[in-house]
Amino acid sequence: MIVRHLKDCEASERRVVSENWESTRMLLKDDQMGFSFHITTIYANTETHIWYQNHLESVYCMSGTGEIETLADGKVYPIEPGMLYILDQHDEHLLRATTEMKMACVFNPPLSGKEVHDENGVYPVDDSK
Template identity: 70%
Template sequence: MIVRNLKDARNSSRRVVAQNWESTRLLLKNDGMGFSFHITTIYAGTLTEMCYQNHLESVYCISGHGMVETLDDAKQYPITPGTIYILDRHDKHVLRADTEMELACVFNPPLNGREVHDAVGAYPLEAETVE
């Protein structure tokens, strides 16, 4: 059994901070579950373009408000507490945070731990591993 505490993880190398967001990676590739699980905070007033070419992602909104737009068809979806969106086709998308948003994110294949977005908004398949 694996047991971790979010507060403890936020005070460790499992917390990754980028310009528009920070993410605490509670479950990673080296845990052997076949997916990773993160609690991510998107900073208010930010716009983040992403396209996870190497991963599929599910995102559940815990708190905050924003909008996700799929860029191929320009469809926009409001994101509020209780909303889940699933990027099942490596969707190129933009996430806008009207307020600070706390999100629960699942990635398949799992992340190693220290990933940040590259120039096209993707995570690499391999990155520095967090213990």
Template identity: 60%
Template sequence: MIIRTIDEAKQSDRRVTAENWESIRLLLSEDKVGFSFHITTMYPNTETRIWYKNHFEAVFCIEGDGEIETLADGKIYPIRPGTIYILDEHDRHLLRANTQMRNVCVFVPALHGNETHDADGSYPLEPAPARR
């Protein structure tokens, strides 16, 4: 059994930050359950270009207000608490946070832990080299 708290994860290398977001990664590939589980905070008034070409992601909003725009067709969907979206076709998209947004995220395959978006908005399948 795995027991872990957000507070513990925040104080470890399971807290990953980028310009537009912070992700607390409660489950990772090293936990060997086949998926990763994150609490991700999108900072207010930001836009993040994302393309998870190597992963499937499900996102459930628990706080805040924003929208997702699918780049293939330009459709815009509002995101608010209680909304789930699933990137089941590796959709290229823009995620906009109007206010601070907190989302529960699940990735398959599981992330390794220190990933941030690369130039095309994706995460690599292999872990990044260890930090020195």
């Protein structure tokens, strides 16, 4: 059994900070569960271009408000607590936070821990065993 507390993960190398967000990666590839689990804070009044070409992601909003716009069709979906969105088609999107948002995120394949978005909004794939 794996047991971790968010506050302990936040005080470790599992916390990754970027310009528009920070993510505490509570479950990673080396845990060998086949997915990773993160608690991510999206900073208020930000817009982030994301395109997970190598990963599928589901995101549950725990607090805050914003919106997600899928670039293929221009649809905009409001984000509020209790909403789950699933990027099941490697959807290129813009994530906008009106207020600070706390999100619970699951990635498949799992992240190894230090990933940040490249210039295209992509996380690289970790092919190591």
